Amino acid sequence: MVPVPGRRRARPNRVVVLGSLNMDLVVRVDRLPVAGETVMGQHFLTASGGKGANQAVAAARLGAKVAMLGCVGLDDHGRRLLQSAREAGVNVRRVRRLTTPSGVALIVVERRGQNIIAVASGANGCVTPDSVSADADLIARSDLLVAQLETPLEAISTAAAIARGAGVPFLLNAAPARADLGGLLSRVTLLVVNETELAVLAGVPVPNGQEGAVATRLLSRGPEAVVVTLGARGSLLIDSRGVRSIPSFPVEAVDSTAAGDAFVGALASHYRGMESLEEAARYASAAGACACTRPGAQPSLPGPEEVARMLARWVVGGES
Numbered sequence: 001m002v003p004v005p006g007r008r009r010a011r012p013n014r015v016v017v018l019g020s021l022n023m024d025l026v027v028r029v030d031r032l033p034v035a036g037e038t039v040m041g042q043h044f045l046t047a048s049g050g051k052g053a054n055q056a057v058a059a060a061r062l063g064a065k066v067a068m069l070g071c072v073g074l075d076d077h078g079r080r081l082l083q084s085a086r087e088a089g090v091n092v093r094r095v096r097r098l099t100t101p102s103g104v105a106l107i108v109v110e111r112r113g114q115n116i117i118a119v120a121s122g123a124n125g126c127v128t129p130d131s132v133s134a135d136a137d138l139i140a141r142s143d144l145l146v147a148q149l150e151t152p153l154e155a156i157s158t159a160a161a162i163a164r165g166a167g168v169p170f171l172l173n174a175a176p177a178r179a180d181l182g183g184l185l186s187r188v189t190l191l192v193v194n195e196t197e198l199a200v201l202a203g204v205p206v207p208n209g210q211e212g213a214v215a216t217r218l219l220s221r222g223p224e225a226v227v228v229t230l231g232a233r234g235s236l237l238i239d240s241r242g243v244r245s246i247p248s249f250p251v252e253a254v255d256s257t258a259a260g261d262a263f264v265g266a267l268a269s270h271y272r273g274m275e276s277l278e279e280a281a282r283y284a285s286a287a288g289a290c291a292c293t294r295p296g297a298q299p300s301l302p303g304p305e306e307v308a309r310m311l312a313r314w315v316v317g318g319e320s
Helices: 051-061 076-087 122-126 129-133 136-140 153-166 195-202 211-221 259-270 274-291 304-317
Strands: 014-018 022-029 041-049 065-069 071-073 096-098 103-110 115-120 144-147 170-173 190-194 225-229 235-239 242-246
Touching: 014 051, 014 153, 014 259, 022 076, 041 051, 041 076, 051 065, 051 076, 051 144, 051 259, 071 076, 071 122, 096 122, 103 122, 129 136, 129 153, 136 153, 144 153, 144 259, 153 170, 170 259, 190 195, 190 259, 195 211, 195 225, 211 225, 211 235, 211 242, 225 259, 225 274, 235 274, 242 274, 259 274, 274 304
Parallel strands: 014 065, 014 144, 022 103, 071 096, 144 170, 170 190, 190 225
Antiparallel strands: 022 041, 103 115, 225 235, 235 242
């Protein structure tokens, strides 16, 4: 729930994040290349990333008690990925280290913040149903399970089944986009997608302004609620009460790489069930905006004071 002056906060959310850990190799350019073109870059950055690790770090920085499940290699990238997450307050004791190389993401970012990304999964592809089952105790003791789609679907489905059996809500960020999720959606409590991912899941093009109507149809496949992130247009919250708009927080974007992960991590850190979801989504929108103002993935993820300042622009100034 969004912190309110004078209100005592509940204990921190206990969040388990099942997902990827990648080393991000980032080049900044004036414009993104087209197919077959080489463009010269100005700056190069190496930073810890991966959707799973980013979301775990984002949630931890915003007050959640976070444990990470996944795999890294026995290489320098793996060591640095674990160290970065650990320094942010994420419990990485259950992350397995393998002889397979750690995952790597190649990211090209243009000066207005847009990007293109290619990922070599590496050790992230070695997460298995058996390895997840070995951590069933951790999932069952949590307040929320979070997953994305950069690790094998079979392992995610196993984790979702464990969560369902223990009565633990499951937040799925269906990214990268894929159409065939099998029966996974039937186990999802809260689905988070952007416009592209929504269209892929729905199997139809989604014109501007129709995202809410299309997302509403996904409720029949299992989720109790769907959040559609729309970049500068804010986001939509869709549940049994209808479609509600969540405001955006205009900023001068430097790098949008981790904006979605900041949103999901913030949502996870402040999730208290369906009754507080709109407030949590507003908080997440502010966190996503903050993450656009700095380069890199994990280096851009904000702390609570920064998010509170961004949120105050909406509460006090009425910006949207």
